[in-house]
Amino acid sequence: MLCYHFSRMSNHEIAKLLREIAASYTIKNDKKFRFQIIAYQKAADAIDNTNFEIQDLYKENKLNIVPGIGISIKGHLEELFQKGKVAHFDWVKEGISEAVFPLLDIPTFGPKRAYKLTKEFNLKNSDTVIEDLEKIAKEGKISSLKGFGEKSEKEILRAIKEYKEGKKKTIRMPLPYAFELTEKVVDYLKKSNAILEARPLGSLRRMMATVGDVDIAVSTNNPKQALEYFVNYPFKERVVEKGPTSASILVSGGKQVDLMTQPPESFGSLLQHFTGSKGHNIHLRELALKKGMSLSEYGIKKISKKEENIEKFNSEEKFYKALGMDFVPPEIREDTGEIELALEHKLPNLVELKDIKGDLHIHSNYPIEPSHDLGRNSMQEIIKKAEDLSYEYVGFSEHNPSISKHKEKDIEKIITKRNKKIEQLSKSNKNIRIINLLEVDIMPNGKLAINENFLSFFDAVIVSIHSSFAMNKREMTKRALSGLSHPKAKIFGHPTGRKINERNGYELDWDEIFEFVKKHKKALEINAWPNRLDLPDSIVRESVKKGVKMVINTDSHEVSQMDLMKYGVAVARRGWATKDDILNTLPYNRFIEWIKS
DNA sequence: GCCGTTTTCGGCCCGACTGTTTTCAGTCG
Numbered sequence: 001m002l003c004y005h006f007s008r009m010s011n012h013e014i015a016k017l018l019r020e021i022a023a024s025y026t027i028k029n030d031k032k033f034r035f036q037i038i039a040y041q042k043a044a045d046a047i048d049n050t051n052f053e054i055q056d057l058y059k060e061n062k063l064n065i066v067p068g069i070g071i072s073i074k075g076h077l078e079e080l081f082q083k084g085k086v087a088h089f090d091w092v093k094e095g096i097s098e099a100v101f102p103l104l105d106i107p108t109f110g111p112k113r114a115y116k117l118t119k120e121f122n123l124k125n126s127d128t129v130i131e132d133l134e135k136i137a138k139e140g141k142i143s144s145l146k147g148f149g150e151k152s153e154k155e156i157l158r159a160i161k162e163y164k165e166g167k168k169k170t171i172r173m174p175l176p177y178a179f180e181l182t183e184k185v186v187d188y189l190k191k192s193n194a195i196l197e198a199r200p201l202g203s204l205r206r207m208m209a210t211v212g213d214v215d216i217a218v219s220t221n222n223p224k225q226a227l228e229y230f231v232n233y234p235f236k237e238r239v240v241e242k243g244p245t246s247a248s249i250l251v252s253g254g255k256q257v258d259l260m261t262q263p264p265e266s267f268g269s270l271l272q273h274f275t276g277s278k279g280h281n282i283h284l285r286e287l288a289l290k291k292g293m294s295l296s297e298y299g300i301k302k303i304s305k306k307e308e309n310i311e312k313f314n315s316e317e318k319f320y321k322a323l324g325m326d327f328v329p330p331e332i333r334e335d336t337g338e339i340e341l342a343l344e345h346k347l348p349n350l351v352e353l354k355d356i357k358g359d360l361h362i363h364s365n366y367p368i369e370p371s372h373d374l375g376r377n378s379m380q381e382i383i384k385k386a387e388d389l390s391y392e393y394v395g396f397s398e399h400n401p402s403i404s405k406h407k408e409k410d411i412e413k414i415i416t417k418r419n420k421k422i423e424q425l426s427k428s429n430k431n432i433r434i435i436n437l438l439e440v441d442i443m444p445n446g447k448l449a450i451n452e453n454f455l456s457f458f459d460a461v462i463v464s465i466h467s468s469f470a471m472n473k474r475e476m477t478k479r480a481l482s483g484l485s486h487p488k489a490k491i492f493g494h495p496t497g498r499k500i501n502e503r504n505g506y507e508l509d510w511d512e513i514f515e516f517v518k519k520h521k522k523a524l525e526i527n528a529w530p531n532r533l534d535l536p537d538s539i540v541r542e543s544v545k546k547g548v549k550m551v552i553n554t555d556s557h558e559v560s561q562m563d564l565m566k567y568g569v570a571v572a573r574r575g576w577a578t579k580d581d582i583l584n585t586l587p588y589n590r591f592i593e594w595i596k597s
Numbered sequence: 598g599c600c601g602t603t604t605t606c607g608g609c610c611c612g613a614c615t616g617t618t619t620t621c622a623g624t625c626g
Contacts, residue, residue, distance in 0.1 A: 033598090034609085035598060035599080035608095035609065036598050036599095037598095038598080038599090038609075039598035039599055040598075042598090042599080043598085043599090067599090067600095068598095068599070069599090070598060070599045070600075071598085071599085072598055072599085073598070073599090107624090107625090108623095108624070108625090109624085110623060110624050110625085111623095111624095112622080112623060112624085113623070113624085146617095147616090147617070147618090147622080147623090148616090148617080149616065149617060151615085151616060151617085152615090152616065152617080155615090155616085202626085213626080215626085240614095241613085241614055241615065241625095242614085243613060243614050243615090244613090244614095245612095245613070245614095246613060246614080247614095248614090248625095258625095258626075260613090273611090273612090274626090276626080278610095278626070281610070281611085281626095282609090282610050282611090283610090284610085285610040285611070286608095286609070286610065288610090289608095289609090289610075290603075294610085294611080295610075295611080296610085296611055296612065297611085297612075297613095298612090
């Protein structure tokens, strides 16, 4: 019997276990357990997405605050944490080899096929199952199996090969990377005269921090020609599938691009359908069902009417209106309360890029001899760029001078000189107001990496953590709060320290951080750097709920990077932030009043 | 197994595509 290391199971491991239960139910009897399967998958999704550590919630007896965890699953998880195993889970998994589960990470493998193959060939070792199966396929033993054939055998070999090359179901691209990839495909599509419009949708349109597949919707009166053109995309690796209304290709690097088509008169329903999220759409359709309507990418069917009449929608606004709802911004279509508010016409006015009046986290090339990397452009070039972006103000915030390389006297000299430079620039640039900042390390002991006497040289400083990430939650929270406690420390930079696809970031006690930041009128940064996007959207949402203010910054080291602001705004929108929640939407006078307060 | 301004019982989204099938099962989004 398998025992789990219950002393410390991460949310991800717990979610994985619940997905294994869903898969096992599917294998046992997918019709009989249809709703259990959905329930376990939903619970797994919820656990993957929550900000709370599930084991912490268990200790506080608050597991049921996670939507999707009800009486049964709560009980099972409690048993898991107490005993390290769950009798009911063992029952569900009975007769199913552990070797089934690694196969589920490979595209085209679902529970049924994985089970059939492991059972037929008596595969028991979950560490070697993929290699074992590959060998069997190469020997041509799969094609003779009932329900399999030559093609599926080849498909299995290809899927395993691609999986080994790193094309797993779970690997996701950072948002800006996905943007560039998509732009190339969309530009190509627009050159076809069969294609009237092409728009990226899915998680990309919802501006999620990471994107799995790229989804593109096409408006066309000639789907056959449009799809033929699509699958001939010059940078394609291969065609995954192609039908009369949709097709999928793999492009360079093995990323999948899905294309769906509709004629212009139904394009609105298609946009809505293909933007998702899955949870948002399911909720919407359940709601519609209760009103006697059935929703799909084709439009709205009235169930009561005998004739198969589908009402079509050329715009999303009209589609939502037909359901009695306001248009829901794509960024918040995650089924976390937006549907209810759209019905009551009470959706928040989310912050927009044009609301941003300044960027405070920019590294110039001023020779400050910093602890970390210097920027590449001059302060003057940055000011010029800020003008181009129609900002009112800009903040210079190079890293603090390295304390290991300088004596305090040298640091004082460097800062004094920099201050004079900023003063002079302020006089010569009337269109852009300059805010004199610095990004200062919070050292492991909680002290700032600059003598506190020097802080008076600045309007304020951004404090952030760049080292010793392995500290525990308690110590890290203490460290962060200590760093923020100086009156000049106004902004907590990239607060979680995460790097997407690289590291998770350290743990903090968010309730304590929120309380402190709010009480002392500080702000949390939403850092727009592509693989940071930090704060994560879910923590922005909590900040908004708690009334904690934020600023959105690019952390630019080069002027072109100041354009990354849109990704930071996207994160803020995904966290339901309005203009009022974001301090750098304030005009200069009010912003400077805050930062000097 | 979860959930609730139609319900604490009786519901639970909707469709595309492929391969192995002679009408459907499996996977995916």
